[in-house]
Amino acid sequence: MDAVFKALADAGRRKLLDALHRENGQTLKRLCDHLDMTRQAVSKHLSLLEAANLVVTVREGREKRHFLNPVPLYAIYTRWIGKYEVNRLSALSDLKNKLESKRKE
């Protein structure tokens, strides 16, 4: 999970994930066409994203296509966001119960 957070801690890499979300399966060339980054920077970011399993690559002939893999993001969602959301919601319902029971007293 460290690799995923590290990969997400960069605006350029988040932009690349957004670009793949808009159009999945892009080649390096196509990704470079739309982004204000050098080919070297895009390539470096992509290999970091791939190491974190956020991007999956497939070779098709001479081309390498890049696919967004949201599975690790889902793991973060269930581990962090889901957990705290549940706590926040139960705190609210506790508060509601407390206020309502006071009114009855």
Next chain:
Amino acid sequence: MAKSEFIYVTFIRTTPKKLWHALTDLEFGRKYWMGGHQETDWKVGSPWKLFFEGQLADSGEIVEFKPPKRLAIKWRHEMNPKAKAEGYGLCVMALEPMKGMVKLTVTHSIARKDSKLIEAVSGGWPSILSNLKSLMETGKVLMKTW
């Protein structure tokens, strides 16, 4: 290219044999399919069906069955009329052992652009795969239903 496709990858700490069982044992499948269940005999050419809460959600046919490596299902969505009208796509599950883990790759594709089928099924796979990984590694699922 006139193709819609997504590729989901997850690494699970298990063996290909155990993961294959988890993918193809219909009773075991109920544990992580978020309230869904499949019906098939897994023979190549046999029908395959996926139900959620008793309703047919997806249907198709077994195209490839090569334990414990590769499973392919011809797959049509049944609930959303637009997605159903697109007809069949293909779902391939590939298992590769990797340093004490198994790399599970799920590829879902159809030969058309901006597919509703791909949109319909792509929302479900991350939670199913995360649930499967959690179940294999810890014995517990993350969520029982959506």
